[in-house]
Amino acid sequence: MDDQTRMMTGLTGLGGLQQADVGDPDAVRKQQSLGQPQQDIGDILQQIMAITDESLDEAQARKHALNCHRMKPALFSVLCEIKEKTVLSIRGVQEEDPPDPQIMRLDNMLLAEGVSGPEKGGGSAAAAAAAAAAGGSPTDSSIEHSDYRAKLAQIRQIYHSELEKYEQACSEFTNHVMNLLREQSRTRPISPKEIERMVAIIHRKFSSIQMQLKQSTCEAVMILRSRFLDARRKRRNFNKQATEVLNEYFYSHLSNPYPSEEAKEELAKKCGITVSQVSNWFGNKRIRYKKNIGKFQEEANLYAVKTAVDAANVSAQASQANSPATPNSGTISSISLDPKHTTTHYQASVPLQTLASPHKHSDRVV
DNA sequence: CTGTATGATTTGCG
DNA sequence: CGCAAATCATACAG
Numbered sequence: 001m002d003d004q005t006r007m008m009t010g011l012t013g014l015g016g017l018q019q020a021d022v023g024d025p026d027a028v029r030k031q032q033s034l035g036q037p038q039q040d041i042g043d044i045l046q047q048i049m050a051i052t053d054e055s056l057d058e059a060q061a062r063k064h065a066l067n068c069h070r071m072k073p074a075l076f077s078v079l080c081e082i083k084e085k086t087v088l089s090i091r092g093v094q095e096e097d098p099p100d101p102q103i104m105r106l107d108n109m110l111l112a113e114g115v116s117g118p119e120k121g122g123g124s125a126a127a128a129a130a131a132a133a134a135g136g137s138p139t140d141s142s143i144e145h146s147d148y149r150a151k152l153a154q155i156r157q158i159y160h161s162e163l164e165k166y167e168q169a170c171s172e173f174t175n176h177v178m179n180l181l182r183e184q185s186r187t188r189p190i191s192p193k194e195i196e197r198m199v200a201i202i203h204r205k206f207s208s209i210q211m212q213l214k215q216s217t218c219e220a221v222m223i224l225r226s227r228f229l230d231a232r233r234k235r236r237n238f239n240k241q242a243t244e245v246l247n248e249y250f251y252s253h254l255s256n257p258y259p260s261e262e263a264k265e266e267l268a269k270k271c272g273i274t275v276s277q278v279s280n281w282f283g284n285k286r287i288r289y290k291k292n293i294g295k296f297q298e299e300a301n302l303y304a305v306k307t308a309v310d311a312a313n314v315s316a317q318a319s320q321a322n323s324p325a326t327p328n329s330g331t332i333s334s335i336s337l338d339p340k341h342t343t344t345h346y347q348a349s350v351p352l353q354t355l356a357s358p359h360k361h362s363d364r365v366v
Numbered sequence: 367c368t369g370t371a372t373g374a375t376t377t378g379c380g
Numbered sequence: 381c382g383c384a385a386a387t388c389a390t391a392c393a394g
Contacts, residue, residue: 235373237372238373276374284373284374
């Protein structure tokens with residue numbers, strides 16, 4: 001590597017150890033017997049350089065010979081020292097670790113989508129995460145579309161298994177490299193810092209791979225999401241019975257067609273739809289009714305009759321013929337918009353009718 | 367294919 | 381956050 005050559009030149013430069021009689025294998029023995037350290041060192045270095053050109057067996061033998069050389073420990077320590085310095089300087093130069101904003105964004109998104117969060121956290125966790133992530137995704141907390149969930153779960157599973165795979169591969173590889181380096185450190189000067197650096201490099205590489213994984217997971221989620229939204233736009237009409245139930249409620253509460261949360265839940269259950277669908281329905285219904293009451297006249301009469309029949313069935317309280325007040329009794333109405341009108345009286349303060357229509361109580365009175 | 371009905375979404379307000 | 385209003389995009393009837 002780069003370090004190695006630098007180290008070598010550094011060393012030779014340091015000691016001025018260039019030798020004339022290089023390349024002669026027999027030189028070692030001659031020099032050894034002569035006991036000239038400088039020559040020794042130069043020669044040893046030369047031999048080290050030459051090792052790559054030798055056959056494996058020869059190289060092995062040479063290596064062993066060098067290892068047993070009496071100068072070896074000293075030379076080794078010098079090399080280590082130099083290496084330490086170079087590695088340190090390299091480290092100093094290229095050590096910067098800014099928390100990548102890109103990866104942070106990906107993390108946040110995955111968390112918000114409930115992909116990387118706690119297992120099967122459910123809508124609440126996802127919503128909370130979304131809220132925390134400030135992204136403010138319009139996550140409907142009551143998404144019950146199992147398709148979407150199933151696919152999201154699938155993505156999550158793939159994501160996690162891949163992540164695990166990478167993590168495992170990373171640690172395996174790191175271990176491998178560390179073992180290798182440790183092994184080599186007996187014959188080659190390797191400082192702990194260098195190992196550390198190597199590990200850091202490996203981790204960086206692997207985390208970049210992980211980022212790619214996160215990126216593509218995000219993309220998959222986005223695609224799924226958009227497709228899901230499209231699918232939601234591909235609406236299906238509610239079945240007849242559901243609209244009937246809804247209409248019944250609407251027209252029997254025409255004076256105050258704002259079902260409470262509980263009422264919505266009940267309606268949703270009865271109709272086999274979600275609470276937000278109930279809310280949508282009432283929102284649409286109110287606005288459309290108000291916009292063109294005439295158009296709904298027939299419908300209104302129809303359900304008014306229905307309600308009247310029901311009311312008659314339930315109780316013979318003729319005293320309040322005016323108010324069809326729901327079977328579940330009046331506790332709810334006080335919650336909604338107009339606290340003032342709790343004091344019995346007529347339903348004069350009706351938002352719908354006040355806004356739109358010349359008061360036509362007649363249709364409601366049956 | 368066209369017009370209407372209708373569920374869902376967006377926008378803006380309090 | 382719940383609602384009104386406007387709007388979108390499809391379903392459905394003719």
